[in-house]
Amino acid sequence: MKKQKVRKNKQQISGRTSRKNPTTSILSSPPTTKKPSTAASTASSKEKVYTAHKGDNAKLIRNVCELYVKDGDYVADVTFGKGSFWRSTDASRFNLMASDILSCKDKPYDLTDLPYDDASLDHFVLDPPYMHTPGKPMVDKRYRNSETTRAMYHGDIMSKLYAGGMIESRRTLKNRGMLWVKCQDEIQSGKQVWSHIELYNMALAFGFYAKDMFVLLSNSQPPVQAQQQHARRNHSYLWIFEKKPQ
Ligand SMILES: C[S@@+](CC[C@H](N)C(=O)[O-])C[C@H]1O[C@@H](n2cnc3c(N)ncnc32)[C@H](O)[C@@H]1O
Numbered sequence: 692m693k694k695q696k697v698r699k700n701k702q703q704i705s706g707r708t709s710r711k712n713p714t715t716s717i718l719s720s721p722p723t724t725k726k727p728s729t730a731a732s733t734a735s736s737k738e739k740v741y742t743a744h745k746g747d748n749a750k751l752i753r754n755v756c757e758l759y760v761k762d763g764d765y766v767a768d769v770t771f772g773k774g775s776f777w778r779s780t781d782a783s784r785f786n787l788m789a790s791d792i793l794s795c796k797d798k799p800y801d802l803t804d805l806p807y808d809d810a811s812l813d814h815f816v817l818d819p820p821y822m823h824t825p826g827k828p829m830v831d832k833r834y835r836n837s838e839t840t841r842a843m844y845h846g847d848i849m850s851k852l853y854a855g856g857m858i859e860s861r862r863t864l865k866n867r868g869m870l871w872v873k874c875q876d877e878i879q880s881g882k883q884v885w886s887h888i889e890l891y892n893m894a895l896a897f898g899f900y901a902k903d904m905f906v907l908l909s910n911s912q913p914p915v916q917a918q919q920q921h922a923r924r925n926h927s928y929l930w931i932f933e934k935k936p937q
Contacts, residue, residue, distance in 0.1 A: 745908040748873070749779040751929060755905065756780050759869060759931065764813035767863070769802040769856065771795050776816065803855035807863045815860035818873035819852035821886060845879045849889055857897050866936040870899060875927040881920060887928045899932035 740758045744751045760766060764785040768776065771789040790798035790805070800806060802819065843851070853872070860870045872894070874886045891901055906926055913923045 742904065743906045743908065746910055748776050748907065751905055751907050752776045753779040755871070755929065755931065756785075758903075760785050760814060765811065766814040766816065767805070767807060767812050768816040768818075769800065769805060769859075770816070770818045772818070776818070802852070803859050805859055805863060809862055810865045810868075812860075812863045812868055813865060814869045814871060815856075815864055816871045816873075817853070817856040817860065819848065819856065821848065821873070821875050822877055845877065845884045845886075849886070849893070853890060854893055854897075857894060857899075861897055861899075861934060864934045866934060868934045869902070870894065870930075870932040870934065872930040872932065873927065874930070876924065878921060883921065887930070890930060894930065894932045898935050898937070900935055901930065902933045903931040905929040905931075 737757060740754045744754070762784045765788065766782075766785055767788045767790070768774075769790055771791040772794055774789065777787065788798075788807075789795055790800040790802075792799050792801055802817065853874075857870065857872075860868075864870065872890055874890055876886050877884055887904075894901065906928060909925045909927070911925075913925050
């Protein structure tokens with residue numbers, strides 16, 4: 692696919708338009724003598740951000756944004772789904788570019804082949820279906836996972852969706868840009884598969900540094916199987932990887 696300019700593809704969610712003058716976007720920011728404020732310095736004057744959260748993704752994402760997303764940053768959510776990540780966040784202060792192969796009818800981009808320029812993004816948010824689907828996962832109705840992961844086993848999800856996304860993030864992120872990876876470990880054929888460890892190793896192999904990891908403790912009860920073989924899983928992870936300069 693022909694890569695187009697990021698600015699041409701910029702999309703604010705819910706049809707919002709950017710408040711910023713495009714001529715002063717970070718892609719063409721004028722030189723300044725003023726020390727730029729960082730997201731971390733802004734966060735330091737607010738509530739502290741912790742690694743463990745109880746509740747839903749939206750509040751976790753809001754905290755991650757406070758810590759890491761600067762005003763005017765380009766943030767590509769390439770598995771936008773229903774946009775529930777952004778429900779508690781004021782996304783008008785940065786440029787949120789939403790795409791999803793199924794749910795974004797006007798931007799149905801495959802996360803492994805995005806129309807964004809090389810080194811144009813500050814953040815790349817990756818939350819593909821994380822459960823293999825020969826069975827019937829509980830989240831299927833909501834996210835129609837079986838349509839995009841039909842007959843995929845754990846290894847396929849890792850190699851096609853996560854690795855494919857990481858390779859595309861490496862291309863599209865600026866140096867020191869951040870790759871956010873949402874994941875949950877799972878059981879396949881009665882055996883644990885530690886996705887968060889596999890993804891950590893994968894990201895390091897692709898030239899990222901593991902800057903942070905958040906643990907989300909779910910409010911809802913995990914599905915109950917007839918006979919319990921392992922502890923019920925009621926937590927997930929959000930990795931924040933940083934692209935090492937090339
Ligand atoms: C777990 S959901 C994402 C939920 C989302 N973070 C939210 O807040 O609503 C996974 C999403 O990945 C999308 N998806 C699966 N394969 C994809 C691909 N190859 N390219 C882009 N999106 C894909 C699915 O359509 C689905 O919406």
